[in-house]
Amino acid sequence: MSAGRTARERVRAELTREITDIARRHLETDGAGGLSLRAVAREMGMVSSAIHRYFPTKDDLLTALIIDAYNAVGQAVEDADDAAPRDDYAGRWMAMCRAVRAWALAHPHEYALIHGTPVPGYQAPQDTVDPAARDGIRFSRLLSEASRAGEIRVPPPTDAPVGAFSDAEKLRETIFADVDPEVALRGLHAWTWLYGAVSFELFGMYNNIVEKRAATFEHGALSMAAYLGLSPR
């Protein structure tokens, strides 16, 4: 993001940033499917074809927006985790949950971009997988640290087939080191709940049903901490 050396590179970087900013704003009104390169170009006072110099195709622009969104929520989760006392594991979980919800409420359309319906015809390129994993990695690290510290009361194993993770060895040995398999799976389920709750709230599934959204979310996150076996402080 540092200023390029030549004037051309600088103005190019600036225009690129302006394009993504405008596109993000258009996302709010028209959704990912309705994103229009022409409209962005028009708003920039640019002729419609010129924008293809910066993003050859609409999918390229979409990819940029998706990567930005993943990084934004990942950053929010990391910041929230970093701001909490290291040994308050339940508190860190709560902080991460609140960070995800707060970011999603503040950027509903970017959230929809990464956790809503996949854009038809869009194939996520390899560049998106690392940013997409940031939040989950932070969360699994929390479980690992809590486990090592003996701060997880391992729940009784669920009577169900296990061995769910792919690349089981790699994942369990790195991300989920020292985590009881039942806890690791419950971590996955709690993580699933978190995004399910945010999606429900954002996508209108709580309309006419849940009134006090923040309180309900807080209750859910807390009871999920108990479900995980995280000792409260």
Next chain:
Amino acid sequence: MSAGRTARERVRAELTREITDIARRHLETDGAGGLSLRAVAREMGMVSSAIHRYFPTKDDLLTALIIDAYNAVGQAVEDADDAAPRDDYAGRWMAMCRAVRAWALAHPHEYALIHGTPVPGYQAPQDTVDPAARDGIRFSRLLSEASRAGEIRVPPPTDAPVGAFSDAEKLRETIFADVDPEVALRGLHAWTWLYGAVSFELFGMYNNIVEKRAATFEHGALSMAAYLGLSPR
């Protein structure tokens, strides 16, 4: 859906059905945003404008598809519940979970229509709210019946603000009759987990992370039954 009396009404009903069928197929390839009345008309050998006689606007067609989808998943949940032994409450919960997942896997694009990103600019009309509530009502009824039968081991209350439901009186007194508030809230969270899990699986969030999807889902649903306090049989 019964055959109309006049020939005109009959052919109209048939064409209407053909339109929704084709539209459903288009949904699979182009998504809700890319749904094209013209394309449907073309596929039917109809001139583009004629289709507006059946669905005045694209949103009307969308509404029909959405109502159908809600009813389909609601029906699947109801059938699954009906097929399970009445007093096996955990089994009924599992059956409902599997029904939702199975229906979603079989109709991913219709699932996306009702649980994915809201279609921008689309305002769900009143006709959609009753079908949308079918599955949830069935689930809350299960909790009520289990509570009345004393088959729920009420979990310790989560230390969090409550009173989350809207129209609290109406909801608690009708749908969630005899259900402990903590259990009712956990029911909401478990319900949230269910759709979060299905969405994660369908929208590709488990890619590169979870391999054995069915087993993981089974584990999650079972551990959610325990989370709810539903006694296993």
Next chain:
DNA sequence: AAGAAAAGAGAGCACCGCTCTTGACGTTTG
């Protein structure tokens, strides 16, 4: 200062949703 590279402009193609008007039907009523 000259040549190369990058960017912008504009036309064009094949689509899209939707509106409006026209004309051909079938049904119902006087």
Next chain:
DNA sequence: CAAACGTCAAGAGCGGTGCTCTCTTTTCTT
């Protein structure tokens, strides 16, 4: 039994879309 009415197909047209192609202008490098 025929005329009035309601229903629906058809087509033209408007303003929009992504993307490609050519052509000119600007900028950087040598």
